[in-house]
Amino acid sequence: MSDSGRKKPPLVADRRYPSKTAKARTRAKPKPKKRKTRARRRNPLTRLVLWFLRWVWRLVWGFGWRVATVSAIIVALAVGYVALTLPPIDQFYDGRARGSVTLLDASGDVFAWRGDQFGGVITEDTVSRHLKNAIIATEDRRFYHHFGLSPRGIASAVRINLSEGRGPLSGHGGSTITQQTAKLICLGVPYDPEKWISEAAYEADCRQGSIWRKVKEAIYAMALEAKYTKDDILTVYMNRAFLGGGARGFEAAAQRYFGKSAAQVNPQEAAILAGLLVAPTRFAPTNNLERSQARAQTVLKLMHEQGYLTDEEHAEAVANPARLSEAAQKRAGGYFTDWVMRTGPEVFTRGTTEDVIINTTLDQRIQTAAEEAMREIFEAKVREDSEAQAAIVVMSADGAVRAMVGGRKTRVSGEFNRATMARRQTGSAFKPFVYAAALDLGRSPLDMIEDTEYCVTIPGSGEWCPQNFDREFRGPVTLVDALKTSLNVPAVRLAQESGLDIVRKVAVEFGIESDLADGPALALGASDATLLEMTGAYAGILNGGSSVTPYGMNELRLLGEQEPIFSTGTGIGERVILEESAQQLIWMMNKVITEGTGGRAALPDREAAGKTGTSQSTRDAWFMGFTADYVAGVWMGYDDNTPLTGVTGSGLPAEIWHETMVRVHEDLPARPLPMKEPTPPTQTDEPDGRREDRGRTGGDINSVLRGLFGADNR
Template identity: 50%
Template sequence: MSQHRKKKAAPRPRLASRLFRGTLRTAWWLGLRLAIVVAVVLAASTAWYASKLPSLDELLDPRESGSVTLVDNGGQTFAWRGQQFGIVNAETVSPHLLNAIIATEDRRFFWHFGVDLRGTARAALTNFRAGGTVQGGSSITQQVAKLIFFDNTRTLERKIKEIPAALALEWKFTKPEILSIYLNRAYLGAGTTGFEAATERYFGKPASEVTPAEAAMLAGLLRAPSRFAPTNDLKLAQSRAGLIIGLMQDQGYLTAAQAEQARAHPAVLSSAAAARAGGSFADWIMSTGPDFLTRRTTEDIEIATTFDPVLQRAAEDGLKAVFSEKLKAGSKAQAAIVVMSADGAVRAMVGGRELGSGEGEFNRATMANRQIGSLFKPFVYAAALQTGASPYDLVEDAPLTIYVPGSGNWSPQNYTRKYLGDINLAQAMANSINTATIRVQEATGRARVRAMAEDFGIPGPLPEGPALALGVSEASLLEVTGAFAGFLNDGQKVTPYGLTELRRKADGGVLMKAVPQRPVRVLDDRVAGELIWMLRQVVEFGSGGRAQLPDGRPIAGKTGTTQAARDAWFVGFSADYVTGVWMGYDDNTPLTGVTGGGLPAEIWRETMTRVEAGQPIRPLPERIPEQRVAQIIPEVPVAISNVESTVRNVVQNVIQGLFGNN
């Protein structure tokens, strides 16, 4: 019985075998048909992408907008804006650059059909061993497909779509042509699109001349252009380049000696790129030029400017010299500097501490409108002089109360809370006396004072009340410095400018040229000269003493401190340059122990000492006032306080009781 059962169980292995073979046939049948479907879809997708590919010439210039290159007053490039670009091809660039790119991104580029499965696996292993991203996983062709057809999102769907797009590229273009497209479309940081723009931006040379070390640094940008940009972190960029040099050596593109040479002498930035100067100035130029030729240009534009890199370094170093010694560690106090010639040509601009290297940063020299405080007082005295007053005329410095309709009594005080009695106008401005200045304004007429300030470039509308004299109006540092330049410019209005010529980069064709400013006289010769003399007294005998230059060069200027010391200013000039300094906090926090005659005056001195280094000492165009019998500025109508009124009534009652109404 048991033997009979064993014979019955024997056919089971043959049944399992038949089931297995049937399963294989079914899988093969399904797999073959699935493969056919995939092949058809892939072919159709490839054909679709191929039909969408533009011509090679169009692919070599991918930008939607043009670039702007800014050159200084010596014709040297100092800043770049927009999409920097320059067309190259695989045959014209340095072989070192091609080798670095292929070694880093796609070592089998010339052998695969657009998608390198082996390369992807090898890159994953290489990156695992290196502990970071050293080698790319996508082929160069896939990266070109992404640049042409897709955005920067990383999804499985997009990776799948890259395959037919890459096949389409391989179908339509040769390997050198695909590589040329890549060379021109890759973004490499600092606003540069393509390797030609990047080599010019970082190294000041064309892509045909880069060394192995420079090529390695450029290839290293492909993974993370913003992070590894040498203008952002040179040490990090050099470290990344060292890894690329190792790949180039491993793949036979560099000998051991060449690799060692490249590591021993890493790539460094060109002098223009290393200086990282003029960022605030460049942003200002971009905002003042015609929008369709600057921020929205479709062409490659070059802008000639008034920028002076030597004076820019002087301003930056002057600011650092004071802040490094006088500010506590961690202080968030800010400062800005503008240096210009008497005609309004802006030569240097510092938009804030640790600024000037990037694009679109907050520029405190042009974008921050702050109360100007006592910087306004020269316009009060200019108006008085223009109506016939003399710097030697007398005005009372004493407590003052003025009735302001709608607000009541207003009683301004001097900063020192002390009063000097009768003083002349020169003394009043030299010591920045509030009450005396208000008396001068009220006697001269507020309308005249407002007109004087506006004529020199202080933006309106200016306040109507008596506080006008104390600088409660707001202006930017650039506007105030330009207004003071008018004093030095023989009393003629000055409009700050920085753009001298705008031209096409390709052929040098001039598209726009700065038109010389039409002279607009605000002060006559006598008044302009006497006002400069008065401003010189501010530095020699008054509140601006700390601005005096070590070589004894004659200078003039004015301090400014606003209510609660939220802003501190010093604006002054030599015979050569006008320089303005502002200091404060971005959030309007009051400064502690800082007035315009303190740190701002010291920053001004440190800046101008460097600006004037090596320049001959020239006299200011001042005019010493003629001695005459001093006039007394008439007293302004004052409001009598309740206490004063009560005392006067008591006195009057006593007198009436003693002597009667007569």
């Protein structure tokens, strides 16, 4: 069949595409009409409020962007002006108002620092990378990415301050390293002694936290960023930061605490140094090493978290915390250093603007010996809660002070020094000056003197009758027996016989500078003196009878100079008593230790001489003595003059002296004392024991003394 006459149906596939007619029909299809709704009309009051708010917003916005624009221009001009006035960067490196004092011991080793120590300029290029990283990780992790201010840091600090109940600007400051540098250089204002009463007042003014000060600080910080590079700013910061112990800058701190340059510190040492920035005094390792190491652990953690330390480096640094150098760890001679600084020329010590080097007489071995001796006796023989104090001075016969301990806390600075500041009654430790006067006037140690009841009439006070310690009398005794058993009555008799003025003059010429008593109680040590004075006076006896001025400074010079500005050759002065008299007195004082009250001070391998002393009501206990090599004095008592319980000069002070001198003389060859045993009396002696031949002072002693007093016959 043929289908030629039939119309073929369209293919199904063609229906995929709509025809034009269909498109037209679709296009022409009317849209449904929207239902007309009646617009709601707002309340007139609401419209008024909205209109007012929009008006206020337009006003504030229009005013605000104009003010912001003007403020930005003013700030930019201020920053530009300040930047133009900034000096070359190297003028900011060392801004100390005071200089430094470095003290060397007798061997030439550094043992103490005072003033503002500046070790020299370090730069970002020369400092240890660990130190640089520790500073940035701790103080300002975004240092290389901000423009001097850190809005994020400021916002965080404000939030923390508010959460801790403080004002928004009190406590955490959110300061960048640049802002801290601006503070360190005090916004470019130098120290003026006419404007500020002290450097401390100047620094306090630089750190004030008023809003206006914060604004000026922000402008100055941005000016620093505009003028200098980041590395320049970091260099100023590293050289100006105060890091405790008198150290200004990280170079001085590295030398102060670790005995090395800041270029050589390892991660754990760098962490200690960077940790000081938050609180230099509190975290100074010389004040509390454990606390400083704990702070360093936090710094190491920050360095690790910020990628400055690998896991291995961090673990090694944590496992091996930094240790102080030997000089910093010992901190020997704190009291000694304070004394040298206080008595030295002020222009080169307390008020120096130069860097000064002082060579001293301190022997650190002897200093350690004295500290250990005191510690051992107190730990073994003094109850733990006792507030009793003690002091020790060790010196050579020429007055060179080798060690000084001013109290039970030995490694301190700025404390009350009982060796140099405490004036205490000397008790029987004063008696050698009574015997020195008598011997120099012709008496012999073997002369007899009465130990019987004896009374003296004191004008205005009535009759005074001295008693011996045991309240017993022994009758006639030799001078040496009277001294070695510390009898009071013979000492008073001898002082009266020699003349109180002569005794006083001998004591003063030997170096007792304190006011001495006028009455006969002078002979029993009723006057006050310092331990340093007494030790110096005993040194005069040892050296053969010449006066001694205790000294601790050998030489003073400026840093970098070879010629000294000041030097001390010796402390020996004018002769006070004859050498023979001094030698006989030493013999008598040797008997004090070998046969008398000073038995506990006896040394096992060498001769020693000394004297015990206990003041009225046992408020002070002394032992003073010497060998052929060193003189040492020990005082013990309470700061408030509370009487000692069961302690006299022959007890704990003698034991402290013994322990000190045993340690001092370790490995030293034994040398004999320069003493002279007196010639036994002959048949020509008078009944009371006075010699027929009195040498320089024959005849009636008292009449001769009246003629001699005031004349220089020493």
